[in-house]
Amino acid sequence: MDSLHSLIGNAQPVLWENAQRLSNHEIASGLSLGLADMHSAQDRFLRFAPLLANLFPELVSTAGQIESDLLPAPHMQAAIDFPVECGRLWIKADHTLPVAGSIKARGGFHEVLEFAENLAMKSGLIQASEDYRALNSPEVRNLFSNYEVAVGSTGNLGLSIGVMAAALGFKAVVHMSADAKEWKKERLRKRGVQVIEHVGDYEKAVSAGRAMAAQNPNAYFVDDERSLSLFLGYAASAIHFKEQLREYGLVVDAEHPLIVYIPCGVGGAPSGIAWGLNQIFGRNVYCYFAEPTQSPCFLVQMLAGDGEHPSVYDFGLHNRTEADGLAVPRASLLAAQAMRNIVAGVYTVDDQTMFDDLARLHRSEGLDIEPSAAAGFAGPLWLKGGPLCIPGANHIVWTTGGSLVPESEFNSFLQRASIG
Numbered sequence: 001m002d003s004l005h006s007l008i009g010n011a012q013p014v015l016w017e018n019a020q021r022l023s024n025h026e027i028a029s030g031l032s033l034g035l036a037d038m039h040s041a042q043d044r045f046l047r048f049a050p051l052l053a054n055l056f057p058e059l060v061s062t063a064g065q066i067e068s069d070l071l072p073a074p075h076m077q078a079a080i081d082f083p084v085e086c087g088r089l090w091i092k093a094d095h096t097l098p099v100a101g102s103i104k105a106r107g108g109f110h111e112v113l114e115f116a117e118n119l120a121m122k123s124g125l126i127q128a129s130e131d132y133r134a135l136n137s138p139e140v141r142n143l144f145s146n147y148e149v150a151v152g153s154t155g156n157l158g159l160s161i162g163v164m165a166a167a168l169g170f171k172a173v174v175h176m177s178a179d180a181k182e183w184k185k186e187r188l189r190k191r192g193v194q195v196i197e198h199v200g201d202y203e204k205a206v207s208a209g210r211a212m213a214a215q216n217p218n219a220y221f222v223d224d225e226r227s228l229s230l231f232l233g234y235a236a237s238a239i240h241f242k243e244q245l246r247e248y249g250l251v252v253d254a255e256h257p258l259i260v261y262i263p264c265g266v267g268g269a270p271s272g273i274a275w276g277l278n279q280i281f282g283r284n285v286y287c288y289f290a291e292p293t294q295s296p297c298f299l300v301q302m303l304a305g306d307g308e309h310p311s312v313y314d315f316g317l318h319n320r321t322e323a324d325g326l327a328v329p330r331a332s333l334l335a336a337q338a339m340r341n342i343v344a345g346v347y348t349v350d351d352q353t354m355f356d357d358l359a360r361l362h363r364s365e366g367l368d369i370e371p372s373a374a375a376g377f378a379g380p381l382w383l384k385g386g387p388l389c390i391p392g393a394n395h396i397v398w399t400t401g402g403s404l405v406p407e408s409e410f411n412s413f414l415q416r417a418s419i420g
């Protein structure tokens with residue numbers, strides 16, 4: 001244990017495996033949520049789909065559905081030297097999620113839609129059985145314009161909440177941490193979202209946003225560190241994902257374990273997804289979280305005792321990383337509690353490896369992602385030679401963001417790769 005702590009403190013890549021992972025998923029969740037809650041989040045997305053297709057031209061072709069492909073990745077599997085004897089490599093392409101360009105489309109959109117729905121219902125302006133395109137009326141938009149939706153973010157959550165809230169007619173305020181990329185702020189300002197810049201880290205931006213929203217009775221704060229609505233929006237991804245496995249004829253059982261690698265910031269997105277997959281597939285799904293070597297907040301939370309809430313600064317780390325989506329110093333306690341008996345493990349990745357894997361994916365599969373999203377690809381190699389390295393296994397790397405990254409920015413990522 002001591003040596004693991006010192007490796008973490010020295011920003012060395014490590015793998016931690018969760019000895020408390022339970023094999024019985026019925027008792028594995030620390031939350032009083034179940035399948036029904038996941039389905040009600042999914043139903044909410046479906047109710048809103050026709051409205052979303054009206055609000056966003058890029059959603060017309062999917063009739064308002066916000067989903068991503070599951071893609072075989074044989075060329076990337078060769079590029080990372082992951083032997084087929086260990087199973088097959090796949091990509092769950094959330095970097096292409098429309099409108100937001102990242103996994104935050106799932107949780108972030110869900111929470112804004114839930115808030116809008118509750119508000120419209122309370123005001124008697126809509127009923128659940130109605131066509132939600134009615135929410136695009138002057139009357140409803142006038143109601144919404146009296147409310148502010150606020151959030152604190154390193155970038156992508158702000159992008160998702162800000163764009164959706166503004167599109168529905170809310171005032172939108174995004175508190176951005178110092179890590180946030182300029183182009184993400186610019187994109188929001190162009191859509192009429194107020195961007196408040198903070199010199200501090202993610203945690204500071206969140207607490208400033210929370211405090212400012214608390215002073216405004218008409219402000220609704222999306223709390224990335226505590227939100228169940230975000231969590232369920234992420235979890236709902238498991239429903240469509242299950243269909244995708246079926247379409248490829250993939251089964252999940254002891255001979256065909258499903259191993260999922262998800263980049264982790266505060267922990268909400270990966271935990272929601274891991275929890276959702278666990279609800280559906282039970283003991284034969286293994287979720288590993290990927291964190292930057294400088295920002296392993298979820299890992300240090302998993303190592304901490306009850307009642308402790310350590311930050312990566314306590315380990316002497318500086319929390320600076322090009323993986324801006326993952327630059328979080330302290331984990332969500334909600335996410336940590338949910339994952340205590342579910343997460344299979346957590347591993348850390350240095351920035352150079354993320355740039356290299358980003359370049360490998362660009363060359364091998366022609367997919368362009370952001371550095372945060374590349375963190376997943378270091379995972380399979382940690383399992384080489386272990387019990388999950390079997391020919392029937394399916395390894396899913398969840399690529400969490402990047403399709404909206406400007407070309408010049410993407411080229412500068414490519415230039416930082418060290419592979420020839």
Ligand SMILES: *Cc1c(COP(=O)(O)O)cnc(C)c1O
Pocket residue numbers: 102103104156157263264265266267268269270325326370372373400401402
């Ligand atoms: C936010 C984000 C994550 C992780 O989500 P958390 O809820 O912060 O753990 C992973 N990848 C990208 C690209 C993100 O924007």
